[in-house]
Amino acid sequence: MSPLEPAPRARPDVVLGLCSFTHDSAAALLVDGELVGFVEEERLSQVKHTRAYPEQAVAWLLQESGLTAEQVDTVAYNFHGPRYLADLATLPALLAHPASSDRALPRAVSFAKVGVRTLRRARGLKRRFPHARVRPLQHHRTHQMYAFAASGWERAAVVIADSLGETQTTTIAAARLVEPGRPALGTVLALRDPGSLGYAYGAVTEHLGWRRGDEEGTVMALAALGDPARFRALFERIIPITPNGFVLHPAYFAPRVLSSAYARLRPRFGAATCPRRRPHEPITDVHRDLAAALQERTEQVMLHLARLARDRTGERRLCVGGGVATNCVAIGKIIEAGLFEEVFVPPAPGDAGTAIGAAAAAHIDASARPLAGIAGACYLGPDFGGHPLDLTPWPSLAEKPVDGDAADFLADQLAAGLIVGLFHGRIEAGPRALGNRSILASPLQPDVVARLNDSVKFREPFRPFAPMVLAEHAADYFTLGQDAPFMSMASGVTDLARTVIPTVIHANDTARLQTVTKDGNPFVHAVLTAFTRRTGVPVLINTSLNVKGKPICGTPAMALDCLATSGLDALLLDGRWITK
Incomplete structure (x- = not known):
């Protein structure tokens, strides 16, 4: 090659991040470590919280970047199938406890089925992107990576609280930039199912007559109209705070089975509060008070997790992600408490945002190029x-x-x-x-x-x-x-x-x-x-x-x-x- 001729341009490194097959399907694309775009499939398909493969989102991202499916090097998926199988270790303890023994076997079977199904889905992605390596990633790691990368900070504590990621429900991590654009994360505390704040909030949302996984914000709004004192002692008993986080009382919150055929709440919960409200029935004081007590306990647990994050990481800034991070009142309470100099919640703290986190984690694992375009970005579709x-x-x-x-x-x-x-x-x-x-x-x-x-x-x-x-x-x-x-x-x-x-x-x-x-x-x-x-x-x-x-x-x-x-x-x- 003549010294005057330009050097051939290296082929770009293309990473597609996906949230798919569960809820809030979304896709994100990194080219040479830079975020090209991100969009949730529902914004294009008109199907709210769609769990379908994000066909339109992926098509737009590839068109926007002038690429084809054959040019995708890595597909980063926001769940790791084999990790569901780790829940089988809980089977003996659940069988031994009278309050959970009836759910132990159905739960174990459901986790095994979902684990195998997740592996199949990852193989299916390979057929869509024939030259790509498919990288399943631990769900909470994708949340952590996105929450921290979007903050633009050099170091922070990271709290992720959601319903379930494989077997994890709550994690605390210490995060820092080892060099510009290269985050490093270390989990210092992990809580596993059945202890899940997202599970509990969703269960009570459903009991109050709204759609779980969609209308928790309605319950948060209703809580402001009620008196938490009526059920305060109950929630302190059924969601006790522990030195390492919190747990759920299995006599009130039935251990999770990954199937809609199994109710989340025991009859004992309704007996201690009120019968389940149907969606078109009137809202009464008991519903307002139940929402208020649930919200108050959620705020107390989130504050406890924030304190644990401060104490175990020593960091002065906090990033919060996961579905529970959409509870803006709880986030406000953390800020108000003055535990950290600043608190950050990314624009897409729920599962959709893990498409960005998955792409970022896969890129960091395989490339020396820094991440770019994620910090502070929200107008991405x-x-x-x-x-x-x-x-x-x-x-x-x-x-x-x-x-x-x-x-x-x-x-x-x-x-x-x-x-x-x-x-x-x-x-x-x-x-x-x-x-x-x-x-x-x-x-x-x-x-x-x-x-x-x-x-x-x-x-x-x-x-x-x-x-x-x-x-x-x-x-x-x-x-x-x-x-x-x-x-x-x-x-x-x-x-x-x-x-x-x-x-x-x-x-x-x-x-x-x-x-x-x-x-x-x-x-x-x-x-x-x-x-x-x-x-x-x-x-x-x-x-x-x-x-x-x-x-x-x-x-x-x-x-x-x-x-x-x-x-x-x-x-x-x-x-x-x-x-x-």
């Missing part, structure tokens, strides 16, 4: 800007011109009292709408919460709505004392907030805020700035662009359906103003 707009399928909708600057125009409409869907840029990661697939409204309208719940979201009247605030003015209204860019933390409020924006304050005197910076989301920052000029208030209500039971709208068609079938006044879709 498809962008539909510039696509032609055909309103023919929605004859009730019409496009009208935007008068002047789009951010100013939207601020005018919001200040005038309109409830507007906002669809622009790339799809957010995680369960919270962060301004790119949002419904926005003025918090200054006294009836706005009722309008949103009754005619837009079609959900329970006690559900609160979250505020987004200019980061530079957050301390005037909220007492959190740190940034909250991903709407994952409940904050106390100031007297100014109680006076000016009571619509965003829940019954427990908190608000789940999102702090917005110009660098984080330039357009939303411009809207908030323009709204502040008009009203003097740097706060807007932000809720997800969807209705109850539907996923956040990931595509223009989904957003237009939402406008046509709900009480939304209008939709700003990639700079185009759509009204009814």
Whole structure:
């Protein structure tokens, strides 16, 4: 080769991370260690919490990067099949205990079946990506890797709390960067099933009449309306805190069997609390009080885990992941306790985010290249800007011109009292709408919460709505004392907030805020700035662009359906103003 000729470009290292076949299917792609993108399948398929292989998500990622399935080097899967078999070691103890002996054999069989099924699924992925190495990874490791890598910190303690990852339910790790872009994690404590906070919260959610794995947030909201004292002693007895974490009482929480045919709660739980509520039955004081006691005990356990993390790692910062990390009130309590200088929850703390964590872990294991593009990133999915707009399928909708600057125009409409869907840029990661697939409204309208719940979201009247605030003015209204860019933390409020924006304050005197910076989301920052000029208030209500039971709208068609079938006044879709 001539010295003047450029050296041939090395073939890129391509790692595809997958969360699939359980719930919240998602895909992430790393090319030479850099995150190309991430999207949850439900945002494209319109099937909430889908467990299907993320066909559309993978197709978009490969198209976005100009690659084919044959060019994928590694497929990183977020579960490790053989590790399910480790649960067989619990069989003798469960058989020996009168409260769990009836579940011991069905449980062992179910864990063995799921372990074998997970191995088969990994082999099936090989057929889709013929030249790739398929890497099954321990579930909690993928959570840990994502939570820490997304923080951008050099070192931290990491707490993962979920329902189940193979046999683990709760882990504490010490994390650090051994060099830029190369995280190292060491687990210092691991709790195994049947001791699971996610299992317990889901079980009581179902007992209260809501869908387990979907509507735990509704129970968290209901808890603010109840009195935990009624069932406080019960929860202290059935979820006792121990020096190494916590356990579940098997006489109340039946040991897990990996099958929907087996109830999670024993009859003894209903006898000590209330009969199981059916979804359309009235909500009474006993339901409110039960939710309040469950939430209080969850906060106490999470605080205990945070203290253990501080004491066992010596770190001054904390990352929290797993499904329980979506409990924003518990996260707020950890921050309020002052155990750490700062607390971080990634934008997708649940299982979907493990697609990124799996890809990152597989890359770190096999390559010397540093990770890039994960820290602080949340707008990672498809962008539909510039696509032609055909309103023919929605004859009730019409496009009208935007008068002047789009951010100013939207601020005018919001200040005038309109409830507007906002669809622009790339799809957010995680369960919270962060301004790119949002419904926005003025918090200054006294009836706005009722309008949103009754005619837009079609959900329970006690559900609160979250505020987004200019980061530079957050301390005037909220007492959190740190940034909250991903709407994952409940904050106390100031007297100014109680006076000016009571619509965003829940019954427990908190608000789940999102702090917005110009660098984080330039357009939303411009809207908030323009709204502040008009009203003097740097706060807007932000809720997800969807209705109850539907996923956040990931595509223009989904957003237009939402406008046509709900009480939304209008939709700003990639700079185009759509009204009814």
